[in-house]
Amino acid sequence: MRNPRDVPPLAPAPAPTVDLDAEADLTRCGALKDYWYVACLSTELTSRAPLARTFFGTNVVLFRDEHGRPVALRDRCLHRNARLSAGAVFDGRLGCPYHGWVYDGSGAVVEVPSLGPSQCGESLDARGHARAGLQVRPCDLGRLQRFDTLEQDGLVFVFMGGDSQRARRPAFRVPFWGQPEWSVYFMVTRFPNGVTNLVENFMDVPHTVFVHEGWFRNTARKRVPATVKRSEGSVLVTYKQEQDTVSGLGRLFNPSGMPMVHTDHYVAPNITRVDYLWGERSGFVINSQITPIGPTDSLVYTAISYRLPYDLPRSLVGHALKPLVRWYTTQVITQDVEIMKVQREGLLNGPGGGVFSGTEADLLHSDIEAYRRWLLEGGHGPGPADEERDIAFWI
Ligand code: FES
């Protein structure tokens, strides 16, 4: 018989649903690194100054080479490891702020001021260099790790997984980019949470009536039926509720009360696209691409694409309303930043954080987690099986 004073052994704590640390660590993130991630807006990367970014905990410096092409290098000087992003760009080359070593777009050292004026091969050829007793040439000093880059639709992307030929899919296209009837603008937001929690927030309808009450959706005590389709690395949620409305700017987009078509789309591993369409002539699309900085730190590049149903020249209307739409979306995103901070505070407070529970409304979250977990574990085999389900929840 058991002594009543014996303390029953504690059941092992369940594993966290989401391993934020591993997901944001370049050496442990498995196949999550085998995708293009947004590094910056094209307009943020000038030919005058370097830009510092962090991907999966790894510091990277970005600059434009002599042809204006984006370059991404390890942000650590080969000499004494100073952060190169604190340096300067001139003629498409990057100079370290500490002793002035200069790197070209391939990451090679091309100039070392302390080697004197004959180092560059300008006044001395290789034999002359040796005859002069100079031991070291800049090109002998090695090369910084370089990451592939790509520029498209107003965004600069970086590939952290080695050769970008291995990318698991092409860089994501910004919805309606370059289409004259649509206006598109970007918002860049630092969010205090990891990628999984952020994509779940961006795909999550039940939170809108709490976090964005009055701004976006009001509590309506109504049942929301939807279909969740998981296939080929994406989760598509189609809401079957044509009379659903969004408050705030909703009336501006839908003055004649057209039925609303609402879909939420997750594209593995880090992208969401939310579409609100009213008929053929009006729409509001929010596309978020999330770049992991660290376990609870991300940069989110949000493209807002919209089209208004008025008969005036569309570009004119879209342009005139941009400050208002931008102000509105900034308010909504700020509310999400705040709630992601609140989630993070709970999550990181002692053991047991990251063990989630849920209802039918969270089923799409488990689909997202299934894809991300599979990629975290290396992304081998066919991955989570295709699946389609009907769900319903109340807002
Ligand atoms: S640390 Fe960069 S030049 Fe010395």
Ligand SMILES: [Fe+2]
């Ligand atoms: Fe939100």
